[in-house]
Amino acid sequence: MDSDLLLPRPEGLYCPAGDFFIDPMQPVARAVVTHAHGDHARSGSGLYHVASAGTLLMRERLGAESVIHAHDWSERFTLGDTSLSFHPSGHILGAAQVRIEGRGKVVVVSGDYKRDPDPTCAPFEPVPCDVFVTESTFGLPIYRWPSMRTVVADILAWVDECRDRGVPAVLFCYALGKAQRLLAELATRTDRTVHLHGAMLRLVEVYRNAGVHMLPTVAVSESARGKDFAGELIMAPPSAAGSPWMRRFGKASTGFASGWMQVRGARRRRGYDRGFVVSDHADWPGLLRSVDDCGAKRIYVTHGDGEALVRHLRDTGHEAFPLRSLGGTLPESRSSEEGD
Amino acid sequence: MRRFAALFEALDRTSSTSAKRDAMAAYFAEAPAVDAAWAVYVLGGGKLKRTATSTELRLALAAETGYADWLIDxxxxxxxxxxxxxxxxLPGTEDGGDNVPLHVWMEARLPSLARLEPSERIELLREWWRPLPREQVFLVNKLLTGSLRVGVSHRLVVQALAQWADLPTDLIAHRLSGTWKPTADAFLALAGPERADEHAGERPYPFFLASPLEQDIDVLGSVGDWLAEWKWDGIRAQLMRRADGALLWSRGEERLDGRFPEIERAALNLPDGCVLDGEILAWTLDEAHPLPFAALQKRIGKLKPGAKLLADTPVRLMTYDLLELDGQDLRERPLRERRAMLAALVEGHGPTLALSPAVDASTWEALTAVRHESRERRTEGLMLKRLESPYRVGRKRGDWWKWKVDPYTVDAVLLYAQPGHGRRSGLFTDYTFGVWEGDTLVPVAKAYSGLDDAEIGRLDRWIRAHTIDRFGPVRSVEPTHVFELAFEAIQASGRHKAGVAVRFPRILRWRTDLGIRDADKLDDLRRLASG
Incomplete structure (x- = not known):
């Protein structure tokens, strides 16, 4: 049974054969953590196993006192009756898929992943397996990402337009992963300094320390009072939208970089002027391609609604199930408003 | 079409009304008049007669992509x-692609679908889609299925045209009113010099709309400066008497000809060259009250009402205002004078052309007391109009106020939810609420608005996690949350499961302090309906 290796529990996804949790939401004895986003990496567990490439970020998230065991890509290590290894998922810096071998079977838990190139992290590695647990944040065929080249050109054209109109361009995006990816992609086309919200400074620093080449940045708070930001590109987390922090920019033009921006209603609801379709998750073709690439006999789908992906995989001859069908209960799954 | 697609994109990418107005004015100056005419038409909310069904569009999409019907749904x-x-x-084409002018889509291509068999329509749609870039696929399908909804009001289009033509907005609004035909000549005529007899035709005058009174009543100054009338719940309409007959226009500037023959007949007794503003109401002749709006709805739907319907549900025009008399535009004259002329004009025309009675009160306190009778009189409250005011264009604050009575309220339990559209797409925002009948919760109202974005997000997550059952897009949820709903009217209804129908329901607040046992009972609603 697959439930020997995977069992949804209120704390997170549990592996009975290895006695560890993957991305637990509550403190547990042994945690295997795929990546440093807040809905995957939570502090308080006794011991963490992570991929080496993500160690700096994990330290940032889990705190200096946490006990972290780092493993290189593909390095085998043993937990209980299982042998584990980490493989790049292409999601953000250090983001990993977890390969679990035990009871005569290989299971791969993808964590969050994408198939599009990203200069800030190692690309997704297809790992052959019997059972593949895939995310499905954007599990509908309406989600097909445009090329990053087009999006970068759109962002730069927007900033130019803002400069002509004499207004600041405030680009909202997630502070971990998306911000650094955009700064790295923009660096291929321009060398202009980007102004950053305080919540992004530390994380950009960590990426720089990990050797990622990005545009020069300066903290918004470092600018003199009353500075004119007209024509400048400012990056801030979505939580800053509509906050008093925005007042300093006057009549700014606002944009949001997220996979959700594919749908016009999602952008209009949030009141952004511009939506840029950039995601660190797999789009529909990316999900299907990954299922094929790993050659798994059985697919479990988690995150997002997932139902359409399960049904489509079944229609096309796969054995596919929602992860929750393994029994047990996972913490509440994310709604269409979360993940990006 | 590429130019119009660029305009659409510019409008869609800004929330600033001045930027939108500038973008439209620039487009009107550049685009060929024949395309600009259609842009005015569709941006102002105009639609083509539907020539392909949603099912045909889905079938075309399924055939073109190979996706299963359920996945498309x-x-x-x-x-x-x-x-x-x-x-x-659709796979979509890289930039470039076809550039068929907007007027060709609107005048030739889209209407031509009507003459085809469904299977041919589907084939043709697929052929049209293939060479189009994504934004044009979207626009063509929008034009085919309904209105554009790009955050541009009719009024903003009028302002942009006024900016382009360098003419007053009121003149442009009048020139566009009624059934404006989008042709190159009609577009260029919008910018033509003003003529003295412009109002004499069949075009209605733009309606003056009241704003809700939100401030205290005494800021309005002396009660003697105001005319108070009941706020009737019917159809606002403009009755035009012209040499060759009578025309009736709705507030939505649609011709109501034929639907209300008794009003048109009575209008023939009016002198040629007059225009009245009023409210169409269903009203039994032997009773002192209007019938509920639902009765009037039976009449709206009937293009040629039969003898029985005419006898059971007679209508009348409760007149408010006189915009034209003897071919003279009176709109700049003060209401005091217009109303005196109106009273003299409709005098002796019987109940079918009645004068909306003035509600007399010598103090605001007295008027406030009278307002409490609104429900008894089957009205929605009072209208307050400044006696010195001209008849303005559109919704201008200051001279006309609607002072509605407080709505009815009910505490009801969330039972079902389904995803919204447009701005609310992908979120569960269309809710159905129920009240108790014995031990069962019976659905009584659907409501879409009233929660803020944070509450909508919270409720959306909750609904996803607490779904009991699914019926297509509709989810039934565990009865848990109680909401206070407001509605304007309630009446017995055989068509609704609960036996009552509420009018204009909306959410007032999320009652997190109440449990589902605290929700109201159906009997309470029935009592309101019979009261």
């Missing part, structure tokens, strides 16, 4: 807009 439920769903699911 799931995607549509998520996006909340069929035109957009199609544009997102």
């Amino acid at each position: 799931d995607s549509y439920q998520h996006v909340g807009d069929l035109a957009e769903t199609i544009s997102l699911m």
Whole structure:
């Protein structure tokens, strides 16, 4: 049974054969953590196993006192009756898929992943397996990402337009992963300094320390009072939208970089002027391609609604199930408003 | 079409009304008049007669992409807009592609579908889609299925035209009113010099609309400066008497000809060259009260009402205002004078052309007391109009106020939810609420508005996690949350499961302090309906 290796529990996804949790939401004895986003990496567990490439970020998230065991890509290590290894998922810096071998079977838990190139992290590695647990944040065929080249050109054209109109361009995006990816992609086309919200400074620093080449940045708070930001590109987390922090920019033009921006209603609801379709998750073709690439006999789908992906995989001859069908209960799954 | 697509994109990418106005004015100056005319038409909310069904569009999409019907449906439920769903699911063409002018789409291509068999329509749609870039696929499908909805009001289009033509907005609004035909000549005529007899035709005058009174009543100054009338719950209409007959226009500037023959007949007794503003109401002749709006709805739907319907549900025009007399535009004259002329004009025309009575009160306190009778009189409250005011264009604050009575309220339990459309696509925002009948919760109202974005997000997550059952896009949820709903009227209804129908329901607040046992009972609603 697959439930020997995977069992949804209120704390997170549990592996009975290895006695560890993957991305637990509550403190547990042994945690295997795929990546440093807040809905995957939570502090308080006794011991963490992570991929080496993500160690700096994990330290940032889990705190200096946490006990972290780092493993290189593909390095085998043993937990209980299982042998584990980490493989790049292409999601953000250090983001990993977890390969679990035990009871005569290989299971791969993808964590969050994408198939599009990203200069800030190692690309997704297809790992052959019997059972593949895939995310499905954007599990509908309406989600097909445009090329990053087009999006970068759109962002730069927007900033130019803002400069002509004499207004600041405030680009909202997630502070971990998306911000650094955009700064790295923009660096291929321009060398202009980007102004950053305080919540992004530390994380950009960590990426720089990990050797990622990005545009020069300066903290918004470092600018003199009353500075004119007209024509400048400012990056801030979505939580800053509509906050008093925005007042300093006057009549700014606002944009949001997220996979959700594919749908016009999602952008209009949030009141952004511009939506840029950039995601660190797999789009529909990316999900299907990954299922094929790993050659798994059985697919479990988690995150997002997932139902359409399960049904489509079944229609096309796969054995596919929602992860929750393994029994047990996972913490509440994310709604269409979360993940990006 | 490329130019119009660029305009659409510019409008869609800004929330600033001045930027939108500038973008439209620039387009009107550049675009060929024949295309600009259609842009005015569709941006102002105009639609073509539908020539392909949603089912045909879905079939065309399925044939073109090979996706299963259920996957197309799931995607549509998520996006909340069929035109957009199609544009997102088709492979799409890189920039460039076809550039068929807007007027060719509107005058030739889209109407031509009507003459085809469904299977031919589907084939033709697929051929049209293939060479189009994604944004044009979206626009063509939008034009085919309904209105554009790009955050541009009719009024803003009028302002942009006024800016382009360098003419007053009121003149442009009048020139566009009624059934404006989008042709190159009509577009160029919008910018023509003003003529003295412009109002004499069949075009209605733009309606003056009242604003809700939100401030205290005494800021309005002396009660003697104001005319108070009941706020009737019917159809606002403009009755035009012209040499060759009578015309009746709705507030939505649609011709109501034929639907209300008794009003048109009575109008023939009016002198040629007059225009009246009023409210169409269903009203039994032997009773002192109007009938509920639902009775009037039976009449609206009937293009040629039969003898029985005419006898059971007679209508009248409760007149408010006189915009034209003897061919003279009176709109700049003060209401005091217009009303005196109106009273003299409709005098002796019987109840079918009645004068909306003035509600007399010598103090605001007295008027406030009278307002409490609104419900008894089957009205929605009072209208307050400044006696010195001209008849303005559109919704201008200051001279006309609607002072509605407080709505009815009920505490009801959330039972079902389904995803919204447009701005609310992908979120569960269309809710059905129920009240108790014995031990069962019976659905009584659907409401879409009243929660803020944070509450909508919270409720959306909760609904996803607490779904009991699914019926297509509709989810039934565990009865848990109680909401206070407001509504304007309630009446017995055989068509509704609960036996009552509420009018204009909306959410007042999320009653997190109440449990489902605290929700109201159906009997309470029935009592209101019979009261």
